[in-house]
Amino acid sequence: MRALGKAVAVLLTSCTFVSVAHATVHDHLFANAFDIPADAPASAGAAARFLTQATFGPTQADITRVMAVGYGEWIDEQLAKTATLSEPNVEAVINARIAGGQGTSQTTRIDRWLWQATYAPDQLRQRMAFALSQIFVVSDQNGAIGGDIVPMAAYQDLLARDAFGSYLSLLSDVTFSPTMGKFLSSFHNQKANCTAPNVCSTNADENYAREIMQLFSVGLIRLDMDNTPMGGVITPTYDQTVITHTAKVFTGFTYSDAPTNPANFFGGGLTFAGQYNPMACWGSELFALSSNNMRHDITGDDGTAASNKTVLDGGLIAPNQSCAKDVSDELHIINQHPNVAPFISRQLIQRFVTSNPSKGVNPSPGYTARVATVFESSGGDLGDVIKAILLDTEARNPPALVNGDTYGKLREPLLRLTAMWRAFNAVAPAADVYGEIAMTGGTNFQSSYGQAPLEAPTVFNFYSPDYLQEGALATANMVAPEFQITNESSVYSVGNNYYRFTQGAYQGMANPPTDRPLINLSALTVNAANSVALVATINANMLYGSMSPTMQSRMTSLVDGLAGASTAEIAWSAIYVTMLSPEYATQR
């Protein structure tokens, strides 16, 4: 079933498929301003809670929209929005800086990313791109791409464009991205150098072959649809032999503009487009099999052209094929593996909704399996997958809060910042003379937060989807990925940074900084003398109405205690202390 569905999906390019399909399938023909949609949120708080999951933070406008059209229609509207792009802006800024004799850095890309997270209308697409960037990881922390500012912006755009397309299209685009190629060294990876069967002085680089399977698709053990070990038994998905043979598939890649006549495999990359356009593969499509310029490995398992490549699950790839055919065969074999749906679905659920789907007190069984089923039946349509994740009963109907509750997740520190900006209508500074809009306030987010876009320490992301935090959570066998970057030191460095974006960045302050957005405190200052009303606004804007009675009383005492301070200080103090609080640090 799934193979057929995917075959159809693959025939259509992802962009066309998404816009046409969703426009026809998901239209609410009878929706108008007077209907209350069947899936309308029960309250503004419920809408804000949904938007906390689905966006970079609820705004009043989005809350109003979700309440008007319901969850499903809001998602459909988001699925139809085209991607807000980074690369054109980043390239223009970098060119202008170079022309102006200025240095360049990844800060330009991070500034653009933060701006998009805070202001782009395609919020769900941008959130999905961020989630995908934590699965299909590339990072400027790796020296191979540390200087590739514009190509990394293009990689962000690749993820945003493919965010609601088919998984196979995404996997293919990622595989051919020179940024991924350089990060996991398939770029310039070359065929084995063999003189006789199994007698080779070098063999192909195994890096991409290993990580595409371990991290981007199937993982290490066979899974059931709920992402637990198949049949309750640990069975490895592949072994080292599969890796060695698969490595041959991912050979021959270089820049799209590397000259072929006269041939220079190590040339090219002369323009930004040359650096980010899909890699060329120097296989039989470009050169005769006998040519020294043929860098793709056409041989099979024993290093001869008479044997097949034996890859995942015993899949066979014939010898003497073009590089494009080899790669396409390999990606189709991976795509059809039954692990893909649960493996990817579970990680996306973790990024948007909850760390431990279908576990804990009063769980709703089968969340991951339900989403994985949609993944399969839709042919890996990621737009359908994210819709299934957000509309699932476990996402929309959280279990009642009782002691020992493990529903929900620790929020990513970057998302806690963008949510605060959006909650208080932060206004970004004007673009500088190079066209760059400063957002970072000079922050190195990777060192302060342990997290920054496309800046993970390694391909294993900022945290593992299986990370166990010692204590009550691990005792209950509940994973807690975001705790891997949360510790006694990081709560201080993150907190101090939030201070710079609250106490140090609000409209109306004396000498406001020009390197970061300024938040608008008016929704709070108007109630500076009315602590209950002020705390109610904090609760609605930052905690989707979920603030516990205990915290409400703590916050009310804070505001009352600050009576006599400036209204601005009362307001930013309430925001800042909330940003440090355990309830804002989590979502459920």
Add this chain to the structure above:
Amino acid sequence: MSYNRNSRREFLRKLACVACSGGSAAMIPQLRMIGSALANTKALTGYKALVCIYLSGGNDGWNLVVPFDTPRYNVYAAARSGVYTVGGANPNPGGLGLAQPTGGQIAIQGITDGNDASPSTNQYFMHPNAPELAKLFQPNATLSISKKLALVVNVGTLVKPINKTMYNQSAANRPPQLFSHSDQEDLWHQANTNGSAVQGWGGLCGDVLQPQSTGNAQLSSCISIAGANRFEVGMNTVPYQMSSGGLTALSGVCNPTPCAGVSTTSIRNGALNNLLGDTYANDFADEYGAVFQRGRDLYNLLSAGLTATTLTTTFLPANNSLASQLQMVAKMIKLSKAQGLAQRQIYYVRYGGFDLHAGMMSGNGNHGQLLTAVSQAMNSFYKCLGADFGAAPGAQNEVTTFTASEFARTLQSNGSGSDHGWGGVQMVMGGAVNGGKLYSNGDLLTGFPNQDLTAPNNFSRGQMIPGIGVEQYAATLAQWMGVTSMTDLNAIFPNLPNFPTKNLGFV
């Protein structure tokens, strides 16, 4: 509604221990036995620290130490796809072999294995970028640095001693998920082959050692300068995670807390402390509050003392992450000793970039550059322990530093670097170390491994089957720290009974 967090957490912890419900406790019932010999054990004396330097990504240890004698060197060079050469008549930019040192370089790089009396097989050389490490290994007229480094050769994750025949016989004979970064790193941290453990051997040692020590109960026996790590997590031990930059104040509130008088700062401080002291029904929120609370408590405990603790030793390389981390370890050791905060401490630092599939021999971040940093930083740390801790030998005999890394790498080149391997080479440094020796005698595969790619001790690309298990390596260090009862050792290292040799003798 709110009651004391610590009492609730303590209750939960005790509940977990009594019931041994879930997590590793259920899977490793021996953990319940930890410390059961406590009643018969005297209180620990003196001070000792263990410092783990984790080399992340898989350090290519077979280029850290290389056989020098011509027959074995030639085998090495062939296995590494030739000597790396650029320019000249016969360039070999894809080769991973190091050149055999000649002339004056022999004295700088050359080392003699003190465990091998035969001149035909006891000569090795170390990587040209690690002269400080070679010097720490060599005999020297200056006693304080003579033979203070040992090399543990062909150590890796094992269930029990095996050879290739046993490897092929049954999956149960070998560790799970070989060649996977994340899994093999976990097994190194755990020093067992349980695929889903939460605890690591450092933390479990802390569980045994802390109750026998005097010190400040607020400060964990395990301290990380490199963030979360499984190595330092015990049943009752939670690592204290700090930054190599030390402690910074928290903006807008009181540091330390509480502060005198009433101000807007003290009001915010009170609100924050109340929120952190409250308990939360949701475990994610409650745990976040607990971490934050610990951060505030430890700031109060350590900040002033740490600010007043100074070191005169210059740590090299300048502006290097590993050097900065080890500098903070030295400061914390100095402070802990001066204030009697602990008698046994386990530190964790981490240095990345070793996953050199490409650009291993040249380019930004190549292996030589990484080893320069490791060599200089370790040397700086050892010098500091002598120079900044009073009369000689300072703290050099009280601190043992060791390296760990998830695996070594293929001997064979992929044209630009090496791929994931298995057994590798680790270093142990300290005044208590029986240095100047290679420790390569496993229980089944013994001696410096044959590096011929067709030899039965490795796979076709030179992934070495380890002769020594991580359990043996770790248990040796644990015994030096004072974990001496076999009951405790077998609980912490559940595979240790499979290995005849429980102590490798390097420290």
